[in-house]
Amino acid sequence: MAMLDPLPLAQALMRCPSVTPADAGALGVLEDALQPLGFACHRLTFREPGSAPVENLYARIGTRAPLLCFAGHTDVVPPGEGWRSDPFAAEIRDGVLYGRGAADMKTAIAAFTAAAARYLAKGDLKGSIGLIITGDEEGDAVNGTRKILDWMKDKGEHADHCIVGEPTSAAAAGDTLKIGRRGSMTVRATVKGTQGHVAYPQRANNPIPALAALVAKLAHHPLDQGTGHFDPSTLAFTTVDVGNPASNVTPAEARATLNIRFNDLHTPDTLMAFLKAEAAAVAKQTGCEIILKESISGVAFLTTPGAFTDLVAKAVEGATGRRPEFSTSGGTSDARFIKNHCPVVELGLPGTTMHKTDECVLVSDIEKLTDIYTALLDAYFANPPV
Numbered sequence: 001m002a003m004l005d006p007l008p009l010a011q012a013l014m015r016c017p018s019v020t021p022a023d024a025g026a027l028g029v030l031e032d033a034l035q036p037l038g039f040a041c042h043r044l045t046f047r048e049p050g051s052a053p054v055e056n057l058y059a060r061i062g063t064r065a066p067l068l069c070f071a072g073h074t075d076v077v078p079p080g081e082g083w084r085s086d087p088f089a090a091e092i093r094d095g096v097l098y099g100r101g102a103a104d105m106k107t108a109i110a111a112f113t114a115a116a117a118r119y120l121a122k123g124d125l126k127g128s129i130g131l132i133i134t135g136d137e138e139g140d141a142v143n144g145t146r147k148i149l150d151w152m153k154d155k156g157e158h159a160d161h162c163i164v165g166e167p168t169s170a171a172a173a174g175d176t177l178k179i180g181r182r183g184s185m186t187v188r189a190t191v192k193g194t195q196g197h198v199a200y201p202q203r204a205n206n207p208i209p210a211l212a213a214l215v216a217k218l219a220h221h222p223l224d225q226g227t228g229h230f231d232p233s234t235l236a237f238t239t240v241d242v243g244n245p246a247s248n249v250t251p252a253e254a255r256a257t258l259n260i261r262f263n264d265l266h267t268p269d270t271l272m273a274f275l276k277a278e279a280a281a282v283a284k285q286t287g288c289e290i291i292l293k294e295s296i297s298g299v300a301f302l303t304t305p306g307a308f309t310d311l312v313a314k315a316v317e318g319a320t321g322r323r324p325e326f327s328t329s330g331g332t333s334d335a336r337f338i339k340n341h342c343p344v345v346e347l348g349l350p351g352t353t354m355h356k357t358d359e360c361v362l363v364s365d366i367e368k369l370t371d372i373y374t375a376l377l378d379a380y381f382a383n384p385p386v
Contacts, residue, residue, distance in 0.1 A: 004117040006370045007097070007363060009033055010110035011090035014099040018075050020139040023055040026074035026106070030133060033113050034059050037120060039131070044151055046136075046143035054136040054143035058152065061120070062128030066160035066384045068377070069130040070112040071145065071338060073137030076101045082357045095363050102361045104354035108165030109133065111366055115373030119381075126381040130159060137334050145334040149341050161308055161385065162344040163376070164335045167351030168327070173365040174316040174372045178346035179309055180302035180328040181335060182230060182261045185268050185294055187275060189214065192289040195252040206250040208242060210286035215240065215256060217278050223262065223271075229302055230263030230328050263328075264300040298336035302328065303343050307385035312345055315376040320368065347372070 009029075016026035031041045039059040047053040060067070079087035079100045090099040097107070109131075116129050132152075136144030152159070168178045191211040196204020215237055223233040237258045244251040260271055272294055279290040303309060305326065316324045324347075338344040349369055353359045 004033060004114040006107070006110040006114035006366050009113060010097065010102075010107040010366060013074060013106040013110060014090040014101045015088055016074070017088045018101075018135065019078050020075040021052045021054045021136055021143070023074070023135050027055050027057045027133065027135065030057060030074070030109065030113065031059075034131070037061065037117055044148060046147045048142055051140075051143065054134070056135060056144055056148050057131065057133040058148055058157075059131040059133070060128055060157070061116075062125045064127055066380075067128040067130055067158065068380050069132050069159040069162040069342075070165060070373075071132040071162055071334060071344075072105050072109045072112075072165040073134045073144070073334065074101075074106060074109065075135045075138050076104070076106075077138050077355050080357055084358055087359075092363060096360050097363055097366070098358055098360045100359055102353070102359045103167045103349055103351050104359070105165050105167055105348055107361055107366050108167070108348040108369065111369040112163075112165060112373050114370045115377055118370075118374045119377040127384065129377070130157070132162070132338075134334065141334065146337045149337060153341075159342045161380070162338050162342055163312070163373075164333060164338065164344060164346040165348045166333045166335075166346045167348045167354050168330070168346045169348060169350045170352075171350060172320070173349050173368040174320045174324055174347065175322065176327050177309070177312060177316065177324040178328065178330065178335070179305065179326050180229060180264075181298070181300065181330065181332055182233070182263055182328060183266070183268070183300040184259065184261055184297040184332050185271065186257060186259050186297070187272075187292055187294045189256045189258070189279070190291045191254045192291070193250070193252060193254075196250050198248050198250055201250070204250050205287055207254040207288050208251070210282055210288040210290070211240065211254040211256055213286065214279060214282045214290065217282065218258065218275070221278075223260070224265050227263055227265060229326070230300070233260065233262040233266060235260045262300055264302055267299060268294065268296045298332045301336065301339045303339070303345055308343050309345060311379055311383075311385050312347065312376060315379045316347070316372050319371040319375045
């Protein structure tokens with residue numbers, strides 16, 4: 001059985017400038033590593049009308065249950081400016097690997113692939129191992145993991161559990177295990193008044209005070225106090241726009257955008273009902289029309305602590321000597337799609353530099369994550385959780 005060193009595989013993946021939605025050869029690098037191990041690889045291309053095609057990969061070894069999947073993405077955000085070295089050179093300096101995708105999350109893909117090689121080298125596979133790899137996580141996420149999961153369902157492929165390799169750790173590999181995520185929704189508010197001359201305010205209805213009143217009401221309204229597994233939900237305004245170049249004219253419209261990160265006390269429907277009630281009160285008071293349009297990125301979910309999360313935590317503890325902290329903090333990930341198909345947790349490297357200039361990880365942490373994933377495979381197939 002072929003053995004893999006995760007570091008050169010990580011570097012090979014990072015040297016592919018796979019800025020969403022470009023693949024730039026990254027999935028080919030991964031296929032070249034997986035096929036000698038015995039994985040059957042399926043390249044899946046999805047495309048929405050008017051959008052660029054997105055390359056994805058589903059790979060599996062084994063035919064028996066249970067099927068443990070690892071999920072991740074080879075696409076990365078644009079590198080930006082100010083790097084000390086080429087962001088796609090995957091350069092190592094003083095024991096640190098630098099480059100776009102170092103933390104988020106090509107190293108985790110390399111670590112899991114190497115862990116699979118180490119596990120398979122030990123003998124009989126007591127189940128199946130799968131990889132769900134997309135090139136559309138950093139973008140709109142419409143041609144990636146969701147459609148891979150639909151394809152799997154159509155083919156009769158059912159994952160029993162899944163590990164997402166997002167950079168969930170805080171200071172060292174494995175110190176944090178994400179067992180859920182808050183939901184995220186963006187709401188755009190348009191306040192419509194009547195344009196007029198500033199000298200004759202009685203002949204107009206300025207939408208700006210109405211918008212200011214709505215912003216003040218919502219920004220200072222606590223949504224909840226949090227739960228046993230989630231922090232309090234948050235509501236933040238991200239922009240207020242009028243676009244009026246004239247100083248002697250009140251505008252006809254004023255707009256604002258807000259984002260809500262919400263825990264499992266809420267759903268998008270309950271939140272929109274709250275927002276519409278607040279908007280209706282302001283509209284009645286001011287005589288302006290207020291229109292709200294929402295866009296939902298994901299709903300809150302929790303993988304209830306139990307046999308699966310305990311198995312993962314014990315594997316981490318065995319490999320690192322410390323028990324990971326369970327967390328639901330942070331933004332959204334493709335786990336929001338996977339949770340509809342099977343229990344899912346997120347476990348990866350520290351994410352302190354993800355999306356930043358000079359993104360980097362310790363080389364030693366890549367090896368440590370590989371140890372964690374290997375221990376997890378050993379424990380999972382020795383005693384699969386139910």
